[in-house]
Each structure stands twice: as C-alpha cells, then as structure tokens.
Amino acid sequence: xxxxxxxxxxxxxxxxxxxxxxxxxxxxxxxxxxxxxxxxxxxxxxxxxxxxxxxxxxxxxxxxxxxxxxxxxxxxxxxxxxxxxxxxxxxxxxxxxxxxxxxxxxxxxxxxxxxxxxxxxxxxxxxxxxxxxxxxxxxxxxxxxxxxxxxxxxxxxxxxxxxxxxxxxxxxxxxxxxxxxxxxxxxxxxxxxxxxxxxxxxxxxxxxxxxxxxxxxxxxxxxxxxxxxxxxxxxxxxxxxxxxxxxxxxxxxxxxxxxxxxxx
Amino acid sequence: xxxxxxxxxxxxxxxxxxxxxxxxxxxxxxxxxxxxxxxxxxxxxxxxxxxxxxxxxxxxxxxxxxxxxxxxxxxxxxxxxxxxxxxxxxxxxxxxxxxxxxxxxxxxxxxxxxxxxxxxxxxxxxxxxxxxxxxxxxxxxxxxxxxxxxxxx
Numbered sequence: 001x002x003x004x005x006x007x008x009x010x011x012x013x014x015x016x017x018x019x020x021x022x023x024x025x026x027x028x029x030x031x032x033x034x035x036x037x038x039x040x041x042x043x044x045x046x047x048x049x050x051x052x053x054x055x056x057x058x059x060x061x062x063x064x065x066x067x068x069x070x071x072x073x074x075x076x077x078x079x080x081x082x083x084x085x086x087x088x089x090x091x092x093x094x095x096x097x098x099x100x101x102x103x104x105x106x107x108x109x110x111x112x113x114x115x116x117x118x119x120x121x122x123x124x125x126x127x128x129x130x131x132x133x134x135x136x137x138x139x140x141x142x143x144x145x146x147x148x149x150x151x152x153x154x155x156x157x158x159x160x161x162x163x164x165x166x167x168x169x170x171x172x173x174x175x176x177x178x179x180x181x182x183x184x185x186x187x188x189x190x191x192x193x194x195x196x197x198x199x200x201x202x203x204x205x206x207x208x209x210x211x212x213x214x215x216x217x218x219x220x221x222x223x224x225x226x227x228x229x230x231x232x233x234x235x236x237x238x239x240x241x242x243x244x245x246x247x248x249x250x251x252x253x254x255x256x257x258x259x260x261x262x263x264x
Numbered sequence: 265x266x267x268x269x270x271x272x273x274x275x276x277x278x279x280x281x282x283x284x285x286x287x288x289x290x291x292x293x294x295x296x297x298x299x300x301x302x303x304x305x306x307x308x309x310x311x312x313x314x315x316x317x318x319x320x321x322x323x324x325x326x327x328x329x330x331x332x333x334x335x336x337x338x339x340x341x342x343x344x345x346x347x348x349x350x351x352x353x354x355x356x357x358x359x360x361x362x363x364x365x366x367x368x369x370x371x372x373x374x375x376x377x378x379x380x381x382x383x384x385x386x387x388x389x390x391x392x393x394x395x396x397x398x399x400x401x402x403x404x405x406x407x408x409x410x411x412x413x414x415x416x417x
Contacts, residue, residue, distance in 0.1 A: 085377040132369070132378040136297065137320065137327060138342040141380070145369060188370040188381065201373050 026225040031110040032062035035170075037213035039074070044210075052193075053077040058211070065105045065223050070117060071096050076125070076195035085132035091125025093196030095156060105223040111164040116157065117174065123152040123195045127185075150184030154197045158209075168215050176207040292376035295407040299338035300363065300382070304354070305416045310335070313417070317353035321360065336411060343367040343380035354417050357394035364388065365405070372407065381406050388413070 035058075042054035056074030063069060072095035080087045097119030101108055108114075129145040155178065162172025180203050183190050191200030198205035304313055312335040318328040320342075328334055330353075341363060342348045349362045365382045372379055384403040399414040 080374070082375075082377065129369075129378070134343060134378070134380055136343075137323075137325065137340040138344070138348075141343045143343075143369060188368060190371055192371065192374050199374060201371060 027222045028105050028109075028225055029220050030065045030105050030108075030223050031217035032064070032219045032221060033110065033215045033217050034062070035060045035068075035213050035215050037170075037211040039209050039211055041208065041210040042074075051079040054195075056209070060099065065108070065110075065221065066101050068099045068101075069097075070099050070119065072119065072121075072196075074196055076193070078193045078195075080192055084134070086130050087127065087192045088130065089125055089127040089191060089193055089195070091123060091127075091195035093121060093123040093125075095119040095121040095196060097156070104225075106225055110217070111170075113162040113170075113172065114160075116159045119156040119158065121152075121154040121156055121178070121196050123154070123184075123197060125150060125152065125191065125195050127191055145189065148185075150191070151182075152184045152191065152194045152197060152200070153181040154194070155179045155181060160209075162211070162213065164215065170213040170215055171211065172213060173208060173210045176209060178205045178207065179203065180205075290375040292373065294372050294376050296372055296376050296379050297338075297340070298370075298379055298381055298405055298407050299340055300384075300405050300412045301336045301410065302339055302413045302415050303336040303411050304334075305414050307416070313354045315353075315355055317351075319351055321349040321351055339363075341365060341367070341382050341405065343382070352395075352415075354394050354415075359391045359393050359395045361388050361390040361395075361398070370406070379407060384412065 037058045037060075039054075039056035039058075042056055046053045054074060054076050056072060058070060058072040060068045060070040073092070075092045076090065078087075078089040097117055099113075099115060099117040101113050101115040103112055103114050126147060126149045128147040131142060131144050134141045134143075156176050157178075158174040158176045160172060160174030162170050164170045178197050180194070180197060180200070183194060183200050185191055185200075194200035198207055304311055312333055315330050315332060316328045316334045316337060317326065317330050318337060318339065319326040327340070328337065339350060344367075346366065347362055347364045349360060352359050352361055364385045366385065367380045367382050369378050370381045371377070382405040384400060384405065387398055387400045390398055394417045395415055397416040399416070400412070401414055402410055402412050405412055
C-alpha cells in the first residue's frame with residue numbers, strides 16, 4: 001500500500017515537472033501562408049528582345065514553418081534565327097516540388113525566406129525549323145523540319161531569398177541549376193530552347209528568376225524555439241561549480257551544442 | 265535609410281546577373297562539316313599514298329589534286345541525294361567509288377546550327393584497278409574525327 005502511494009506521488013511529481021518544462025520553453029506564433037507569384041524578368045527581357053517571351057507564375061502552400069509545396073507554371077514563345085537556320089518553339093511547362101526555408105522561425109517570422117527549392121519539371125513544346133541551309137562541296141542544300149510536339153523532363157535545384165516588403169507582398173529571387181533528364185526529341189534534333197529549362201542542347205543549365213509574390217496567411221502555428229547554448233569552457237565549468245548565484249546551465253555531455261538554457 | 269539600401273541591393277544584384285547572362289554573345293567553336301573519313305592501307309599497314317586526286321563524278325571542282333600526305337581523306341557526301349560517286353586516283357591509277365547512304369539533320373549547337381549526318385547503307389561498290397578491298401569500319405558519318413572506311417590498295 002505504501003509502495004503504491006509512494007509510486008503515485010513520484011509519478012505526480014514527474015508529470016508536474018515535465019509540464020512545467022514544456023510550458024517554460026519559448027514558443028513563437030508563425031503564420032502559414034499560401035502564395036501566388038509572378039516572374040518579372042521574363043517580361044522585362046521580352047521588352048528588350050521580342051524573340052523570347054517567357055511568362056511564369058507560381059503557387060505555393062506552407063506545410064509547416066520550414067517546408068512548402070510549390071507549383072510553377074509558365075509559357076514560352078521562342079524565335080531564333082541566324083545565318084544558316086531559323087527555329088520556332090512554343091510551349092508550356094510545369095515545375096512541381098518542395099521549398100525548404102533555412103531560416104529559423106524567430107528570424108523568418110513568416111515574412112522572410114532564404115532556402116532552397118527542389119523541383120521536377122515537365123515541358124510540353126511544339127518546335128519547327130522552317131528552313132536551314134548547308135553549304136559544302138556539292139553546293140547549297142536547303143531543308144526544313146516539320147512541326148512536332150514533344151515532352152521534356154528535367155530536375156531543378158533553386159536556392160534563393162524572399163522578403164516581405166509590404167503587408168502580404170513579397171519580392172524574391174532564385175538561382176536555378178537544372179539537369180535535363182530527357183528532351184523528348186532524340187539526340188540529333190535536341191531543342192534549341194526547352195520551355196522551363198533553357199538551352200536544350202546542354203545537359204545542365206542555369207537561370208535566374210525574379211518574383212513578386214502575394215501572400216495570404218491561412219493558419220497560425222506555435223513553433224518551439226530551439227536556443228543555442230554557448231559551449232562551456234573549463235573555466236566556465238569551474239566558475240559554475242563555484243558559483244553561488246544559483247544560475248545553472250545545462251552541460252553538454254556529448255560536446256555538441258544542446259538546446260535550452262534554464263535560468264532558475 | 266539602411267533598409268532602403270538593403271532593398272535596393274536585393275533588387276539590383278540579381279538584376280545585374282540577369283543582364284550579364286542575357287547579353288552573353290554566342291560563337292560557334294565546333295566542327296560543322298561532316299566528312300567520310302577514309303584511311304589508306306597497303307596490305308595490312310597504314311600507308312599514305314604518294315599522290316592522291318579526288319573529285320566528285322561530273323563535278324568541276326577537285327577535292328584533292330595530286331596531293332601528298334593525305335591520311336585520312338575527307339570525302340564530302342551530297343546530303344540532297346542518296347548516293348555520291350567519286351573518282352579517286354591513287355599514285356596515278358584511277359578508280360571510282362560509289363557511296364550509298366541516308367542523310368539526316370543534326371543540331372550541332374545553338375550557335376553552330378544544323379548539319380547533315382549520314383549513314384552508309386553498305387560497303388561501297390568500287391572499281392578494282394588499284395583498290396583491292398574496302399572495309400567499312402564505322403557506317404555513321406558525323407563531325408567527329410572517327411574513321412569510317414579503310415581503303416586497301
């Protein structure tokens with residue numbers, strides 16, 4: 001009987017202590033948002049070069065304070081000509097993936113984003129080579145390649161930053177590194193320009209996107225903050241041992257940084 | 265004020281990258297010509313003819329005119345026909361070779377544009393005044409420096 005009573009009291013103390021510890025941890029309220037953005041460098045480039053029109057927008061939803069799902073969609077109208085050939089390509093593309101915010105919640109506050117996006121891209125395009133010429137020993141050979149629709153596939157890694165400049169309005173940019181998986185055209189007639197990817201004659205391309213984004217918070221979540229503790233030196237340990245102020249730090253037993261400083 | 269500077273930098277720095285990227289000029293540095301590469305052999309040994317003359321049948325212009333040290337010979341095929349016939353004079357003895365092939369367009373690069381690759385259908389028929397055997401080593405004719413046939417004389 002006494003054993004049961006003692007066990008119950010111990011359990012009560014333990015639960016009470018745990019509850020106090022949870023309550024004593026710092027939390028922050030982080031808004032989760034849905035975002036809709038437009039890419040602005042495409043129209044800006046079109047203003048100076050009428051041969052390439054790229055219109056792109058994106059939609060993303062925060063899953064938590066770190067991760068969000070993103071869907072990019074765009075349209076490309078590309079014309080290119082030089083001394084021996086001309087090339088036309090129209091198409092649309094989708095990029096679906098995840099974005100990871102590398103900022104801590106107390107820094108990002110749901111307003112700032114610095115992180116990396118990983119996406120799978122799918123491009124549907126219709127290309128035609130109205131004419132090309134080849135001059136050699138036998139004279140000039142003129143030919144053309146008929147219009148054909150193809151599907152291209154690629155992967156994209158896109159680190160970048162985004163910041164809220166006004167309420168519900170952000171700007172940001174990403175640098176993209178893209179890997180072509182399949183151009184859909186075979187190795188002889190690779191696309192001169194693949195919508196959403198860039199130069200289709202290369203396996204890896206880079207790009208840069210510039211976004212204006214409209215944010216709408218849809219939910220708030222409480223996030224427990226993880227604090228860094230300064231690594232203790234021997235001197236600190238000694239001074240702690242001799243301290244009479246009553247302040248205590250949790251010591252790192254593994255040598256790594258641990259979370260939480262409890263001040264009694 | 266500091267915030268304004270930060271925001272300005274946030275906009276300007278990537279803008280500079282976009283501008284520089286969009287203005288990069290493109291030049292063609294790749295080989296754009298696709299020749300059939302023919303190596304010359306005497307018995308089983310690689311052997312450069314003392315003199316080589318080569319021209320397309322019924323063509324006025326000559327590809328090689330009594331040229332020495334040709335190894336391999338670079339033979340241009342006509343992309344607008346399915347066969348090309350050549351007159352070849354090795355060390356003063358004349359033969360003819362007819363190449364039968366299919367041609368297809370190939371994009372070299374955005375800067376260099378398109379060329380024609382060819383695929384030889386069979387071992388080319390030839391007259392046997394000095395040429396003994398023709399060996400087909402690689403039927404695909406591209407802009408790469410790869411031997412396509414061996415001419416034994």
